[in-house]
Amino acid sequence: MKSNSKLNRVLIVGGTHGNEFTGAYLIKKFQQFPELIRRESFKTLTLFANPKAFTEVRRYISRDLNHCFSRLDLQDTTLSCYEDLRAKEIDQMFGYNSENPIDFIFDVHSTTTKMGLTLIVDNDDLFSLQLAAYLSYINSEIKVYSFGDLYPSPNLLPLRALAKSSICIEVGAIAQGVLNAEIFLKTEALVFAILDYLEKYNIGEIQSKQNTLILYKYIEAVYFPRNEHGEIQAMIHPQLEFKDYQALYPNDPMLLTLDGQTICYKGDSIVYPTFINEAAYYEKGIAMCLTQKHQITI
Amino acid sequence: MKSNSKLNRVLIVGGTHGNEFTGAYLIKKFQQFPELIRRESFKTLTLFANPKAFTEVRRYISRDLNHCFSRLDLQDTTLSCYEDLRAKEIDQMFGYNSENPIDFIFDVHSTTTKMGLTLIVDNDDLFSLQLAAYLSYINSEIKVYSFGDLYPSPNLLPLRALAKSSICIEVGAIAQGVLNAEIFLKTEALVFAILDYLEKYNIGEIQSKQNTLILYKYIEAVYFPRNEHGEIQAMIHPQLEFKDYQALYPNDPMLLTLDGQTICYKGDSIVYPTFINEAAYYEKGIAMCLTQKHQITI
Numbered sequence: 001m002k003s004n005s006k007l008n009r010v011l012i013v014g015g016t017h018g019n020e021f022t023g024a025y026l027i028k029k030f031q032q033f034p035e036l037i038r039r040e041s042f043k044t045l046t047l048f049a050n051p052k053a054f055t056e057v058r059r060y061i062s063r064d065l066n067h068c069f070s071r072l073d074l075q076d077t078t079l080s081c082y083e084d085l086r087a088k089e090i091d092q093m094f095g096y097n098s099e100n101p102i103d104f105i106f107d108v109h110s111t112t113t114k115m116g117l118t119l120i121v122d123n124d125d126l127f128s129l130q131l132a133a134y135l136s137y138i139n140s141e142i143k144v145y146s147f148g149d150l151y152p153s154p155n156l157l158p159l160r161a162l163a164k165s166s167i168c169i170e171v172g173a174i175a176q177g178v179l180n181a182e183i184f185l186k187t188e189a190l191v192f193a194i195l196d197y198l199e200k201y202n203i204g205e206i207q208s209k210q211n212t213l214i215l216y217k218y219i220e221a222v223y224f225p226r227n228e229h230g231e232i233q234a235m236i237h238p239q240l241e242f243k244d245y246q247a248l249y250p251n252d253p254m255l256l257t258l259d260g261q262t263i264c265y266k267g268d269s270i271v272y273p274t275f276i277n278e279a280a281y282y283e284k285g286i287a288m289c290l291t292q293k294h295q296i297t298i
Numbered sequence: 299m300k301s302n303s304k305l306n307r308v309l310i311v312g313g314t315h316g317n318e319f320t321g322a323y324l325i326k327k328f329q330q331f332p333e334l335i336r337r338e339s340f341k342t343l344t345l346f347a348n349p350k351a352f353t354e355v356r357r358y359i360s361r362d363l364n365h366c367f368s369r370l371d372l373q374d375t376t377l378s379c380y381e382d383l384r385a386k387e388i389d390q391m392f393g394y395n396s397e398n399p400i401d402f403i404f405d406v407h408s409t410t411t412k413m414g415l416t417l418i419v420d421n422d423d424l425f426s427l428q429l430a431a432y433l434s435y436i437n438s439e440i441k442v443y444s445f446g447d448l449y450p451s452p453n454l455l456p457l458r459a460l461a462k463s464s465i466c467i468e469v470g471a472i473a474q475g476v477l478n479a480e481i482f483l484k485t486e487a488l489v490f491a492i493l494d495y496l497e498k499y500n501i502g503e504i505q506s507k508q509n510t511l512i513l514y515k516y517i518e519a520v521y522f523p524r525n526e527h528g529e530i531q532a533m534i535h536p537q538l539e540f541k542d543y544q545a546l547y548p549n550d551p552m553l554l555t556l557d558g559q560t561i562c563y564k565g566d567s568i569v570y571p572t573f574i575n576e577a578a579y580y581e582k583g584i585a586m587c588l589t590q591k592h593q594i595t596i
Contacts, residue, residue: 180533
């Protein structure tokens with residue numbers, strides 16, 4: 001997004017993964033009470049992204065919808081599973097060439113990990129970095145995370161890639177397929193804080209611009225060990241469970257095998273694990289993501 | 299089971315619900331290390347009950363396997379979905395008329411609710427009540443729960459109904475589709491404690507017979523309110539979340555609607571809610587189960 005260009009259309013997304021109820025029910029609520037998300041200076045739209053997966057309480061039906069938004073995939077007519085078709089439909093409603101191109105997207109996800117209130121941003125999206133700096137300044141519970149250019153893949157773009165500027169909200173710990181009132185209310189408050197920021201931005205009232213930010217930057221995934229049948233053979237070590245964003249030192253316990261052996265972190269510098277024990281990552285065999293903690297200047 | 303009759307075959311079951319990993323991985327571990335569950339006086343068998351649902355990380359494929367074990371259903375050749383066929387197969391392996399009829403079954407489940415270490419027993423199963431009394435005496439963390447004759451239905455019998463005596467282990471809080479090392483280790487210790495009890499029973503060495511027991515007895519389910527489209531309109535109230543087995547008084551907050559209204563408990567006596575916010579119960583619209591707390595003498 002060009003610096004200082006006004007936002008005209010903002011899209012709030014939930015239910016991109018059908019078993020992440022916080023975002024899904026927030027969208028239902030906003031569709032029922034649209035005045036909650038109405039702001040003077042821009043139009044707020046909502047998207048319940050994967051209704052079929054929600055009905056079946058599954059992350060996706062055939063393919064992760066949040067990997068379907070590269071231009072290559074959107075233009076590939078041979079890709080025709082449920083999520084491929086849904087992505088094309090969403091692109092036609094809200095993409096660059098649609099009647100309602102979106103200036104800013106935020107997509108509400110939830111996680112079984114204790115990542116609290118996390119904002120996932122892209123390194124090169126200055127607008128979102130400024131927003132994240134502002135929000136984490138006014139609410140110290142908020143953490144800011146970036147996959148950098150490393151993950152998941154340039155060919156597997158998320159839904160939020162439809163707009164030039166976007167963030168993903170990731171809240172937890174919460175089990176798949178349930179609502180938790182405390183998390184629901186905190187997430188709703190975060191949505192309102194974002195909308196209020198966008199409104200202030202549009203009317204030139206962002207007063208205290210934050211130009212520094214603590215960013216947790218993805219460096220690598222840690223995989224569960226497996227046996228010859230591909231079955232995982234370890235769990236998160238009890239000392240690390242629910243310790244997202246806390247420093248992990250060389251030789252700290254990381255995993256515990258099913259037969260009771262501790263596997264320690266073998267790196268040579270401090271890292272900050274995130275996505276520790278995310279249910280959706282078991283299918284890839286990922287136990288956690290390691291990050292480095294940076295103080296960056298925007 | 300006849301009083302004082304020796305146990306010959308004991309069956310440990312896991313993975314009856316495919317997204318409850320604690321039991322599923324315990325069975326995998328026991329199949330890899332059978333010496334852990336070997337005892338002198340009886341044969342311990344294991345069953346990984348629903349492998350297809352486990353592979354798909356779903357509770358079930360077509361129908362809840364844990365509702366498929368009435369004689370009527372097992373003998374009905376027109377019932378032929380995956381779980382119906384699997385139930386008939388399990389009955390042929392371990393049922394009354396099989397080559398390996400089982401004297402005692404315990405089936406390991408997990409829950410998104412904070413039910414800790416719960417034993418689910420049947421009121422008329424004296425052997426299991428005695429076992430539960432003993433276990434809850436040696437470990438005060440253990441709670442004992444009974445559906446009584448009220449739930450779910452005499453036509454929807456659980457897997458453990460294959461043996462005359464049985465219990466269900468229910469552990470939580472844990473999200474579906476993940477392992478938690480602390481819960482895994484506690485559950486494994488409980489499995490060993492049960493096997494040790496059965497061994498002592500067989501060789502006549504149960505020393506301190508407990509004849510009283512705190513039993514939480516199901517009285518009714520509380521349903522989420524819904525709108526005209528059948529969508530749920532409330533969450534567990536934050537004051538009640540994760541408060542399983544704690545006293546709920548008349549007019550205590552119970553639910554919070556999506557638009558912020560508190561719904562209070564309108565009964566006229568103290569109850570003890572369980573299964574508060576169980577993910578698997580959302581499809582039935584159940585928010586929690588209410589119980590009465592009884593001290594019973596066996």
